[in-house]
Amino acid sequence: MASTKERIAIDAMGGDHxxxxxxxxxxxxxxxxxxxxxLVGDPQKIRACMEKHGQKHGRRDRxxxxxxxxxxxxxxxxxxxxxxxxxxxxxxxxxxxxxxxxNVAMDLVKQGKADAVISAGHSGxxxxxxxxxxxxxxxxxxxxxxxIFPTLLAGKSVIILDVGANVDCRxxxxxxxALMGTVYSKYxxxxxxxxxxLLNIGEESSKGNDLALRSHELLEANPEIPxxxxxxxxxxxxxxxxxxxxxGFVGNILLKFAEAVGEILLQIIREELPQxxxxxxxxxxLKPNLKRLKQRIDHAEHGGALLLGVNGICVxxxxxxxxxxxxxxxxxxxxxxxxxxxxxxxxxYSLEKTN
Amino acid sequence: MASTKERIAIDAMGGDHxxxxxxxxxxxxxxxxxxxxxLVGDPQKIRACMEKHGQKHGRRDRxxxxxxxxxxxxxxxxxxxxxxxxxxxxxxxxxxxxxxxxNVAMDLVKQGKADAVISAGHSGxxxxxxxxxxxxxxxxxxxxxxxIFPTLLAGKSVIILDVGANVDCRxxxxxxxALMGTVYSKYxxxxxxxxxxLLNIGEESSKGNDLALRSHELLEANPEIPxxxxxxxxxxxxxxxxxxxxxGFVGNILLKFAEAVGEILLQIIREELPQxxxxxxxxxxLKPNLKRLKQRIDHAEHGGALLLGVNGICVxxxxxxxxxxxxxxxxxxxxxxxxxxxxxxxxxYSLEKTN
Numbered sequence: 001m002a003s004t005k006e007r008i009a010i011d012a013m014g015g016d017h018x019x020x021x022x023x024x025x026x027x028x029x030x031x032x033x034x035x036x037x038x039l040v041g042d043p044q045k046i047r048a049c050m051e052k053h054g055q056k057h058g059r060r061d062r063x064x065x066x067x068x069x070x071x072x073x074x075x076x077x078x079x080x081x082x083x084x085x086x087x088x089x090x091x092x093x094x095x096x097x098x099x100x101x102x103n104v105a106m107d108l109v110k111q112g113k114a115d116a117v118i119s120a121g122h123s124g125x126x127x128x129x130x131x132x133x134x135x136x137x138x139x140x141x142x143x144x145x146x147x148i149f150p151t152l153l154a155g156k157s158v159i160i161l162d163v164g165a166n167v168d169c170r171x172x173x174x175x176x177x178a179l180m181g182t183v184y185s186k187y188x189x190x191x192x193x194x195x196x197x198l199l200n201i202g203e204e205s206s207k208g209n210d211l212a213l214r215s216h217e218l219l220e221a222n223p224e225i226p227x228x229x230x231x232x233x234x235x236x237x238x239x240x241x242x243x244x245x246x247x248g249f250v251g252n253i254l255l256k257f258a259e260a261v262g263e264i265l266l267q268i269i270r271e272e273l274p275q276x277x278x279x280x281x282x283x284x285x286l287k288p289n290l291k292r293l294k295q296r297i298d299h300a301e302h303g304g305a306l307l308l309g310v311n312g313i314c315v316x317x318x319x320x321x322x323x324x325x326x327x328x329x330x331x332x333x334x335x336x337x338x339x340x341x342x343x344x345x346x347x348x349y350s351l352e353k354t355n
Numbered sequence: 356m357a358s359t360k361e362r363i364a365i366d367a368m369g370g371d372h373x374x375x376x377x378x379x380x381x382x383x384x385x386x387x388x389x390x391x392x393x394l395v396g397d398p399q400k401i402r403a404c405m406e407k408h409g410q411k412h413g414r415r416d417r418x419x420x421x422x423x424x425x426x427x428x429x430x431x432x433x434x435x436x437x438x439x440x441x442x443x444x445x446x447x448x449x450x451x452x453x454x455x456x457x458n459v460a461m462d463l464v465k466q467g468k469a470d471a472v473i474s475a476g477h478s479g480x481x482x483x484x485x486x487x488x489x490x491x492x493x494x495x496x497x498x499x500x501x502x503i504f505p506t507l508l509a510g511k512s513v514i515i516l517d518v519g520a521n522v523d524c525r526x527x528x529x530x531x532x533a534l535m536g537t538v539y540s541k542y543x544x545x546x547x548x549x550x551x552x553l554l555n556i557g558e559e560s561s562k563g564n565d566l567a568l569r570s571h572e573l574l575e576a577n578p579e580i581p582x583x584x585x586x587x588x589x590x591x592x593x594x595x596x597x598x599x600x601x602x603g604f605v606g607n608i609l610l611k612f613a614e615a616v617g618e619i620l621l622q623i624i625r626e627e628l629p630q631x632x633x634x635x636x637x638x639x640x641l642k643p644n645l646k647r648l649k650q651r652i653d654h655a656e657h658g659g660a661l662l663l664g665v666n667g668i669c670v671x672x673x674x675x676x677x678x679x680x681x682x683x684x685x686x687x688x689x690x691x692x693x694x695x696x697x698x699x700x701x702x703x704y705s706l707e708k709t710n
Contacts, residue, residue, distance in 0.1 A: 260588065
C-alpha cells in the first residue's frame with residue numbers, strides 16, 4: 001500500500017461549507033500530499049467548485065487545455081452520489097438514504113476502492129454509516145472517536161478517546177479505548193512506549209466517579225495496557241500522557257471547550273495587543289511571530305478525529321471545516337493509511353503479540 | 356453588614372505555600388480592600404510571615420514603632436489553631452483533628468465572629484469541615500462548588516457548578532445547582548435575568564448521557580429556573596450563559612483543563628513572541644498590552660471557587676495559591692458578603708419569591 005498512492009474518499013456534500021471548501025481542501029491535498037482523492041457527491045456541483053478552486057490555484061495545464069480532465073485523471077476523481085444527509089437530519093437518515101454521499105463514500109472503503117474515508121458532515125450520521133457499512137473490528141464493543149491534541153512539549157501529541165461516540169460507557173469500553181489508543185500511539189504517532197492515562201479528578205486511584213473507579217481497576221489489571229494512572233484536566237496537554245481515555249460525554253465537552261478556548265485566546269490577543277499607538281507599532285513588528293503563534297493555537301491545523309474500532313479508516317472533521325481543516329484531515333488519513341493502523345488494530349490489539 | 360468591615364477568616368496553614376503566601380495576600384487585602392482578616396493557625400509562624408511581608412510592603416508606621424501591634428489591632432487578627440490538615444491527609448482528618456486550622460476558621464463563621472471563610476488547603480477537608488461545622492442550607496441535598504469564569508464578553512462572567520464536590524450526581528442535584536447559581540448570578544454578579552444552561556454534548560434536548568437527559572427535563576419543568584437549554588463545551592466561555600450546571604466530575608476536569616490551558620497559552624506566547632530581533636523589539640514595545648493580556652488569561656486573577664449550599668460563605672482556593680490568588684479570593688468573599696448571598700440562598704432559592 002505504501003508503494004501506491006493513498007486513496008481517500010471524501011463526502012463532498014457534508015459540512016457547513018460543502019462542497020466548496022471540501023473541494024478546495026481536497027485539491028490542495030491532491031497537489032501537495034500527492035494522494036488520490038475521491039470526491040463523493042453531486043458531480044455538477046463538485047465540478048463547479050473544482051473549476052473555481054482549480055483556477056485559484058493557478059493550474060496552467062487546465063487553463064490551457066480548457067477542461068478539467070487532466071485533474072480528474074490524475075489525483076482527483078469524482079464519484080457520483082444522488083443523495084446527501086443534511087446537518088439537521090437524524091443520524092438514522094443513513095438507513096433511509098442508501099445513496100447518500102456518506103454511504104457511497106463508506107462503500108468505497110468497504111469495496112476496497114478507497115483506503116480511508118473523511119466526513120465533515122453530520123458526525124452521528126457518519127458514525128452510523130460506518131457501523132452499518134463497515135462494521136466493527138472483532139473484540140471492540142463500541143468504536144470511539146479519538147482526537148489528537150498538541151501538547152506543551154513541541155512535536156508531541158496526545159490522543160484522547162472517546163470524544164463523542166459513546167455518551168454512557170461501561171468500564172470495559174474504556175479498557176478497549178485504551179488498547180486502541182495504545183496501538184494508534186505506537187504505530188501511527190511513533191511513540192515507543194505510550195503512557196496511558198484515565199481522565200479523572202485526582203491522581204489517587206481512590207478518586208473519581210463510579211465509572212472512573214471501576215475503569216481504573218480494569219486498566220491497572222490489563223498487562224497489555226501501559227497504564228500509568230489518572231490524568232487530571234491539567235494533565236491533558238502537559239505531554240506527560242500519550243493516550244487518555246474517558247467516556248464520550250466528558251471527552252466531547254473537553255474537545256469542544258479546547259477548540260473554543262483557542263479561538264477565544266486569539267480574539268483576546270486581537271483585542272488587547274493592538275491597543276494604543278505602541279500597540280499598533282508593536283503588532284506591526286511582531287506580525288510573523290503572531291502568525292506562528294496563531295498556527296500553534298488554531299484547531300484548523302489539526303484536521304479532525306479518528307473513528308477507531310470500525311472496519312476501515314474514518315476521519316471525522318468539524319461541521320465548520322474549511323479548506324485548511326480538510327487538508328489537515330486528509331493528511332491525518334494519509335498517516336493512518338501509511339502506518340497501517342487498521343491492520344494493527346485488526347491483527348490484534350495486543351501489544352505483546354505485535355512486538 | 357455593609358456599614359461595618361467584612362470579617363474574613365482564612366486558614367493560614369492550608370495550601371502549598373502556606374502560611375507565607377497566604378499571609379502576604381491577606382496583608383494586601385487588608386490594606387487595599389479594607390476588610391478585616393482573621394488569620395487562623397500557628398501564631399508564631401503567622402507573625403513571622405507578617406513581619407516579612409509587612410516590611411516588603413514598606414509600611415512606615417510599623418517600621419517606626421518597631422512592632423506589629425498596629426496591624427494586628429486594625430485589619431488583621433491572628434486566631435490561634437493548634438493543628439492543621441496536610442495536603443496529603445484524608446479529608447476525614449477534620450473529624451480527628453477538631454482544633455485543625457480549617458475547623459477553627461469554620462467555627463468563627465458558625466459563631467458569628469466571621470462573615471466568610473477561605474481555604475487554599477485540602478479542598479476535600481475544607482468541604483468536610485464546612486458540612487460538619489456549618490451544615491447545609493435547608494432544601495439543598497448536596498452543596499456544590501461554583502467556579503466563576505471570565506467570558507469572551509468583556510466584564511461578563513459565568514458561574515459553573517459543580518466543579519468538584521459531587522462526582523456522581525442525580526438530576527435533582529443539578530436542579531438545585533441551577534437554583535443556587537441563579538441566585539448567585541442575580542444578586543452577586545448583578546445579572547438581571549440570568550440565563551441558565553446544562554453542560555451537554557449538543558444543543559438538542561435529545562442529546563446527552565442519562566444524567567443530562569433526565570436533568571434537562573427537570574430544568575425545563577421548573578418555572579423558577581431561567582433555563583435556556585444545553586450549553587456545549589464551546590459555549591462555556593461564549594458569554595451566552597450566566598450559569599452552567601454539570602456534575603462535579605465533568606466540571607472539575609473542565610476547571611483544571613481551563614486553568615492549565617491559560618498557563619499553556621501564556622507559555623506559548625512567551626516562547627513565540629520574543630523570537631528574533633523583531634520579536635525582541637516588538638515585545639518591548641507591547642509590554643503594557645501584554646501585561647493586560649496576561650491579566651485576562653491568568654487564573655490567579657479569579658481567586659477561587661465558592662462552596663454553595665452550606666450554611667456560610669466559603670471560598671475554596673487552589674492548593675497552589677500564591678499571594679495574588681489569595682487577594683482575589685478575599686475580594687470574592689467580600690463581594691459575596693456585601694451582596695448577602697447567604698441570606699438570599701437562605702430566604703429561599705425561589706426567584707419568584709425574592710422578586
